[in-house]
Amino acid sequence: MSKALRVALAGLGTVGAGVIKLIDTNREIVERRAGRAIEIVAVSARDRTRDRGVDLARFNWVDDAAELAAREDIDVVVELIGGADGPALTLARRTIAAGRHFVTANKAMIAHHGLGLAGDAEGKGVAFKYEAAVAGGIPVIKGLREGAAANAIGRVYGILNGTCNYILTTMEAEGRDFAEVLGEAQRLGYAEADPSFDIDGVDAAHKLSILASLSFGSKIDFGAAAISGIRHVIAADIAQAQALGYRVRLVGLAEAQPEGSTTAGLFQRVAPCLVPANHPLAHVAGSLNAVVAEGNFVGRLFFEGRGAGEGPTASAVVADLIDIARGEYGPAFAMPVESLAEMAPAPAGERRGRAYLRFSVADRPGVLAEIAAAMRDAGVSIESLIQRGTTPDGGVLVAMVTHEGPERAVSDALARLEGSQSLIGAPMLMHILDV
C-alpha cells in the first residue's frame, strides 16, 4: 500500500465527530477501498475540553484552524466549521493556495464563494470536494457530476433540508407545534448553528444553487433564487392540504428554460409547496432528503436518503477522502469553472402553475366576495374553495386552490388585497408541485 492520506479536520461538532467515528469504525473497509490508509493527523475546534465521544489525544491539536493549511504533514484539509465567510473561508483559501486538497460540507460557503474556490483549486491542481454539502449522505454530487454527466438536464428539484422535512412531517403525523418540533430537530443535530437558515429556506437555496450549477453547466447564482420558508405554515395548512390530496413539503426547484420561450433563463425557487400525495416526494419523511433530476437520455433520476445528521454526513465526507486517496478528482462543478455558462435569471411570474392560498379573515359578510373580486380582477380562476375552522390568530380560515395560470396573476391578486380590513394577518401562498 502507498503512504497514508494525511488529513486535518477543522470543526469537531456533529459532522467532525462523525468523521472520526466513521474512520475508527470502518477503518479496514475504508483503507481497502481507498487503496491506502486515511489517517487523521491534526484537528482544530473551539473547545478542546468538550466530550465528543471520541478520543482526541492521538491527534495534534491546533488552536487556530487556519494554521492547518500550511502544515507539511497534511495532504488534505476537511472544513467542518460552517459559515459562508470567516474562518471557514480563510481556511479554504489558504489550504488551496498552499497546494493542498480541500473537502467541505459547507454549502453556505460554496453558494457564495464556490466558483472562486473551485477555480483556485483547478489552478493548483488540487481537489475541491463537497459531497456532504448537498443532501448530506445522498451521493447526489457524484450522481450528477459523474453518473449523469452525459445528459442535458432541464430540471432538478427536491427536498433539500432535513430540519424542515422533519418539522413538516412530524407536524403532519403528530399534529404537534412548530416550535416544539424545531427544538427536537436541533437536538438531533440536523439544524444549522443558526436554525433560521433552515426554516427560512436559505440552507435549501444554498444547496439548490449548487445543484443547478452542476445540472445545467451554469455558474452558481444563489442571489437569483426566490426563497421562502416554513415559518408561516400552520397545522391547518397541513390538514387542508391532506384533505385536498396533498402533502406540504419545502421544495427546491431549478429549471433551465430554453431561449425563445417566455420563461427563458434560470429559474430557482425554494418554497413550501403542496405535493400530490402520489408523488414520490410526498413519501419522503423525517430527516430524509430526495433529489429528482431529469436528463434527456437517462430520464428521471430519483435520489433519496438521509440529508442531515452525524452518520450520513460523515459518510459523504469520507467518500470524498476516498476519492482523493484514489487520485479520482477533477473540476468541482463537472467542467472547468471558465466553461460554466452565465445564465440570466428567468423572468419572475411567467411560470405557469396552480396555487394554494390560505387567508385568515374577519367573520363578517362580504369578506369572501372581496377575495373573489380580487381573484377575478387579477384573472385568477378558483378551482376549489374551503371555508372551515379558525386560525391561531383568531380569524376564520379560508383556503382555496386556483386553476393553472401565470404565477404573476396570483401575486397580483394578493397585492390587490394588501391592507384589506377583511384580512387578519398575511395570506399564505403555496405553489402546487406540478412536475
Ligand SMILES: NC(=O)C1=CN([C@@H]2O[C@H](COP(=O)(O)OP(=O)(O)OC[C@H]3O[C@@H](n4cnc5c(N)ncnc54)[C@H](O)[C@@H]3O)[C@@H](O)[C@H]2O)C=CC1
Ligand atoms: N449537521 C448536519 O447534519 C450537516 C451539516 N453540514 C455542514 O457541516 C458543517 C458543520 O456542521 P455541524 O457539524 O452540524 O456544526 P457544529 O456547530 O456541530 O460544529 C461546528 C464545529 O466547528 C467548530 N468551530 C467553530 N468555529 C471554529 C473556528 N474558528 N476554528 C475551528 N473550529 C471552529 C466548533 O467548535 C464545532 O466543533 C456546516 O457547514 C454545516 O452546514 C452539512 C450537512 C449536514
Ligand SMILES: N[C@@H](CC=O)C(=O)O
Ligand atoms: N441543516 C441542514 C443540515 C444538512 O445540510 C438540514 O437540516 O438539512
Ligand code: NA
Ligand atoms: Na450529498
